[in-house]
Amino acid sequence: MTVSTCEQISGELVAFLDGELGEGERRPIADHVSTCLVCRRELDRLTTVQRLLADVSRTEPSPGFAAQFWGRMEAESPPPRSGLRPRRAQPWTFWALPALAAAAVLAVAFQFMTSTTPTPRPERVVQAPPRQLDKGATTKVVAEAETLQVTKIDDMRPEDLPPELLEHPELFLRLPVVRRLERLEHFDAVRQEHGAEGGAG
Amino acid sequence: MIGGLRATLWLGLLLVTASATVSMAGERLAQSWQDMSPQERGEAFRNYKRFQKLPPEKRQQVERNYDRWRQLPPEEKERLRSNYRQYRDMKPEERQEFERRYDRWKQRE
Numbered sequence: 001m002t003v004s005t006c007e008q009i010s011g012e013l014v015a016f017l018d019g020e021l022g023e024g025e026r027r028p029i030a031d032h033v034s035t036c037l038v039c040r041r042e043l044d045r046l047t048t049v050q051r052l053l054a055d056v057s058r059t060e061p062s063p064g065f066a067a068q069f070w071g072r073m074e075a076e077s078p079p080p081r082s083g084l085r086p087r088r089a090q091p092w093t094f095w096a097l098p099a100l101a102a103a104a105v106l107a108v109a110f111q112f113m114t115s116t117t118p119t120p121r122p123e124r125v126v127q128a129p130p131r132q133l134d135k136g137a138t139t140k141v142v143a144e145a146e147t148l149q150v151t152k153i154d155d156m157r158p159e160d161l162p163p164e165l166l167e168h169p170e171l172f173l174r175l176p177v178v179r180r181l182e183r184l185e186h187f188d189a190v191r192q193e194h195g196a197e198g199g200a201g
Numbered sequence: 202m203i204g205g206l207r208a209t210l211w212l213g214l215l216l217v218t219a220s221a222t223v224s225m226a227g228e229r230l231a232q233s234w235q236d237m238s239p240q241e242r243g244e245a246f247r248n249y250k251r252f253q254k255l256p257p258e259k260r261q262q263v264e265r266n267y268d269r270w271r272q273l274p275p276e277e278k279e280r281l282r283s284n285y286r287q288y289r290d291m292k293p294e295e296r297q298e299f300e301r302r303y304d305r306w307k308q309r310e
Binding site for chain 2: 007008010011017018019020021022023024050158161162164165166168169170171172173174175176177178179180181182183184185186187188189190191193
C-alpha cells in the first residue's frame with residue numbers, strides 16, 4: 001500500500017467508523033484496513049475512543065448556569081480576612097471542580113476522536129484546578145478547556161492564514177453541511193422512505 | 202367583526218416579522234473572516250485542515266456544492282443546517298442505514 005493511500009484512508013476513517021460512508025466508499029477502506037497494519041491500528045484507536053465516549057453520559061448545563069455560576073463565585077469571594085479561621089468548603093465546589101476537569105477531558109477526547117490523523121500532543125495542558133479558586137484562575141481554566149487544541153487562530157496574522165480560508169470563510173465554517181449538501185437536501189425524503197420500509201418490516 | 206379581522210391581520214404581520222427576524226438572526230452567517238467569533242474561526246480553520254486532506258475528487262465535489270450553497274436562500278440554509286444536526290446526532294448504525302437508503306434513493310432518482 002502506498003503512503004498516499006494510507007493518507008487518503010486516514011482522512012476517511014472517522015467517517016467510516018461513524019457509518020457516514022456509502023457501500024461503494026466503505027469497501028475499499030475495509031479492504032485496505034484488512035491488509036494495512038498502520039491503518040488497522042489507527043482504526044482500533046478510534047474505535048476505543050468512540051467506545052469510551054459512548055459510556056460518558058452527556059450533561060447539558062441549564063440555560064442560567066453561567067450567570068448562576070459567576071454569581072456564586074462573586075458571593076464566595078469575600079474581602080480578605082485577618083482571622084486564621086479556615087474557610088469552609090461550599091457544597092458546589094465538590095462538583096464544580098470535577099465538572100471543569102471532566103469538561104477538559106471530554107474536549108481532549110472529542111478532538112482526539114475527530115482528528116483524522118495522529119496529532120502531536122497539545123502544547124498546553126490543562127492543569128488540575130487549584131484548591132482555592134479565584135475568578136481569574138477559573139476563567140483561565142475554563143478558557144483553556146474551551147480552546148484546548150483549538151488552533152490559536154487569533155494569534156495568527158491574516159497574512160499567515162491560508163488565502164482560501166480568508167476568501168471563503170463560510171465554506172469552511174459550514175464544511176460539514178456543504179460536504180453533505182445533497183443528502184441533507186433530501187434528508188426528509190430519505191427518512192420517510194426509511195420510515196415506510198421500517199414500518200413494513 | 203372588522204375589528205377582529207384587523208386584529209388578525211396585525212397579528213399575522215407581527216408573526217411574519219418576528220419569524221423573519223428570528224430566521225435572520227439564526228442565519229447570522231459570517232460573511233467575512235472579521236465577522237466570525239474566535240470559536241467560529243477555530244472551527245473554520247480545523248475544517249480547512251480537514252478539507253486539505255480530502256482526495257481531489259471530493260474537494261471538487263465540495264467546491265461544486267459550495268457554489269450551490271451560496272445560491273440558497275437563508276431559510277433553506279437553515280433547514281439544511283437543522284437536517285445536519287439531526288444527521289450528526291444519529292448513532293453510527295443509524296447513519297449507516299441512512300447512507301444505505303440514500304444510495305438506493307439516489308439510484309432510483
